[in-house]
Amino acid sequence: MERIGIEESVETKTLTKKLNIEGKLITAPMAEVTDSPFRIISKKFGAAMTFTQMVSAEGILKNNFNSLRFLTFAREERPVAVQILGNDPGIFRETVKEIVKFKPAMIDLNAGCPVTKVTSKKMGSALMSERSLFGEIVKAMSDSAGDIPISVKLRLGPNKNVINVIENAKVAVDNGAGVVSIHARTQDEEYEIEPHWEWIAKAKKEIDAQIVGNGSIFNYKDAKRMISETGCDFVMVGRGALGNPFLFSRFNKLMDSGVETEEPSIAIVKETLLEHLKLIFREYGAILGLDKAKKNIIWYFKRFDGIDFLIVNLIPLKEENDIFSLVEIHAEKLFDGFYKKSDKTLIDKKFKERIVFWLLN
Ligand SMILES: Cc1cc2nc3c(=O)[nH]c(=O)nc-3n(C[C@H](O)[C@H](O)[C@H](O)COP(=O)(O)O)c2cc1C
Incomplete structure (x- = not known):
């Protein structure tokens, strides 16, 4: 387990690619939600980058119709990050070679999904408890990604007694990830639980990667507060962006000219x-x-x-x-x-x- 982290760090540290986008706010990957229409509208209102929903790494390789549909995006939607889900480093190595052809802004590993259907197959947040496998997957992705940054999306850990986000983030970076997104809830915490942003701040101090903070950004001032409280490089907005692309334009206006705006008419x-x-x-x-x-x-x-x-x-x-x-x-x-x-x-x-x-x- 440790071997992967230490051995590869020397080789990959110089190779980690950083995200180069204009702006601070990113839309979260959301299954059944972050489709082309959502991406176009979010971008129009000022999101710095949008995501696909999670796509099966294996499905892409097997040309599964839905996987390919979830993966593709139009030029006008760029910059778009692609999120993939799976558990087999060999498949990730090959899938990322395919994805690179679409020139996404970033390729992200889903290591945060807590749904049993996913975790029972050692995917999503289950990878956070399989650190050796997790490191191998990130390494396989980085090896195939060329100039495209690799990121991982993590939760804090299985539960509040076992928080392992910092250890996992380190393994990810040692294996070539340049970006780490943190959904500041544990695997067993429901969405209405207040997120623990302090872990985002800790990661920003301890991890040599761009840090994306995520959790309960429901309006544009929350996003500003997350940046000032945690120092994160980017803020990822999930539910707060549903029916509310105005969050992006209002945030950008606040940051550019200090102007606080009213709710849209x-x-x-x-x-x-x-x-x-x-x-x-x-x-x-x-x-x-x-x-x-x-x-x-x-x-x-x-x-x-x-x-x-x-x-x-x-x-x-x-x-x-x-x-x-x-x-x-x-x-x-x-x-x-x-x-x-x-x-x-x-x-x-x-x-x-x-x-x-x-x-x-
Ligand atoms: C409808 C829905 C679908 C989601 N699907 C995904 C997904 O495909 N991949 C993923 O990593 N997270 C997924 N998430 C989690 C979000 O990316 C995000 O981490 C979570 O909503 C917390 O952010 P928020 O508090 O701003 O909503 C989903 C969340 C929602 C609400």
């Missing part, structure tokens, strides 16, 4: 949502686009009154046209102050707990 939210919906239907077509459109409509409107009425009317819709009409009608009612003030605590709680939420069940 109903008109701006509607206009951005319509643009996002058109991209969704262009990408997925009228049938597959429906559910993705519905999720996004709820996310965009969740901070306004009348969200429960919106959901009740939205769920049964089956036609693309009806989706667009409902957005217009709902926005019109919001302009007119039609809905009575609603308590947003419940929807906020469900959003944070369940991520993809439907208030009806």
